Amino acid sequence: MLSYLARRLLGIVPILLVVALLVFAFVHMRPGDPARLVAGADASEADVQAVRAQLGLDQPLWLQYAIYVGNLLTGDLGMSLKARRPVIAEIGERFMPTFWLTLLSMGWATLAGLVIGVASAVRRGRWQDYVGMVGAVSGIAMPSFWLGLLLIDLFAVRLGWLPSNGYGTAAHYVLPSLTLGVGVAAVMARFTRSAVIDIAREDYVRTARAKGVFERMVIWKHVMRNALIPIITMVGLQFGYLLGGSIIVETVFGWPGMGRLLIDSVSYRDYPVIQAEILIFSLEFIVINLIVDVLYAFVNPEVRFQ
């Protein structure tokens, strides 16, 4: 197990380096001179030259990349052009609101997806299955920004039960996390249903039934335990979807998180912040996938020895 863990940890290093390279290249890919952008539109040529030297933009590209990676390793993500302070401080304030929103959404969505999926599989072909799957198919096709606006309209404007905007109390979490989680709950429900149906066909399940094990016991002990293996993988994949989805949901609900910061930075062309944001989003995604793979290896010993 330890050697598997070490191998996987080493495996993400090259991916991280390439991701950093892409994010680095991103500044050089876009039209326009980054030094002029920092110096301002009406700066003199001498000022632009000074900024270029100060930012190290007159160095060869490979050296700039090496310096960039070196800075990343020490936690130096550059200065925000808009806020005029370190990017790390900007992002530090925004990280936790997004983290809690994502975690809460993932939690309820996974639970709801599992329950709906198992219920649909057990009652296959009956009305429970039908209702569950129509709900799931609709949930997958639902644009989160539309759902968010519909929920605001109903619960905030018409009924006045919940706040439509902002951050701070538990009530603020309800609508955004509902909006963010629906797609994941829908995917999980569909996936769980087919995983349970697949496993229920296995010989050992038939044997368990044949020897008179109670149906509830068959489902929870024999079927669910084995269905959990593919489901864990799916949870990891869905996390990426959720991280991306949070960007749009934060825009709808005015949530002071990473997603809002990213959108604000794009419209302000605050490139150091955009770079850092993209880097952190993909780092989060890579780490989550790593955790999922390790969990997977933990429940399924075959993987470890490949």
Add this chain to the structure above:
Amino acid sequence: MSAADLVAGDIRTPWSEFWRKFRKQKAALVSAAFLVLLTLAAILAPLIAPFDPAAPDYEHVLEAPTRLHWAGTDEFGRDIFSRILHGAGISLSVGLASVTIGSLIGVTLGLLAGFFGGWVDRIAMRLCDVLLAFPGIVLAIGIVAALGPGVTNVVWAVAIFSIPVFARLARGSTLTLKQAVYVDAARTIGVRDGVLMMRHILPGALPAAIVYFSMRFGTSILTAAGLSFIGLGAQPPTPEWGAMLSAGRSYIGVADHVTFYPGAAIFLTVLAFNLMGDGLRDALDPKLR
């Protein structure tokens, strides 16, 4: 029944076989019909739309749906139904262009990787790993941030994050088909690599790619509309569905129809593509899930 009918009925071309199975999928059939209608409506929009989608009418601002304005009017008094009809063309072309580009590059990459193996395979798959290391929309936002907002750049952004999905799929099919006896036989009689790939392996890898094409179409439309909603895609006054939703946000509780109908249009279109994909999967490749 004549003898000729009997013979004709017995001949099973791949197409008739597909149609026989696809016909049984009621939801997929209804979805396909809806998409055909939507495509026609999008093409004919300039002719059939009751109003000019860009013409303001300040005497009828934010009006609820009436017999004249089926989906009401927006903050400039423009007819929302006409704007949705015109917007259909934008959403469908963005979806079509991005998935076509993504699938062409992806399938080519996967085919080469699976066929040649070795370093080609390693490079192609590492490239996919890197693309998959970004959550889809984050990659798209990064690309749009670098290239600038607008519909064309959204197409590229969405195309690029579709590449790894198609590449992995095509690589998997190629690895299996490469081992097939008929491919071996063709290779033995001296068929060149290019012909082997294009004529003997690609057709076998296509059904799975077609299923994904339909599914990704929905995802692409959703992503493109999402990018427009956050202001990175189509810019107002373009009658793009996501941009319309974004512009109508301020009128929630005052004039709900401004956001309701464009949102419903996105939802139904994406739903139709997904349901059609499900039907295609069951008809073409029951092994996929």
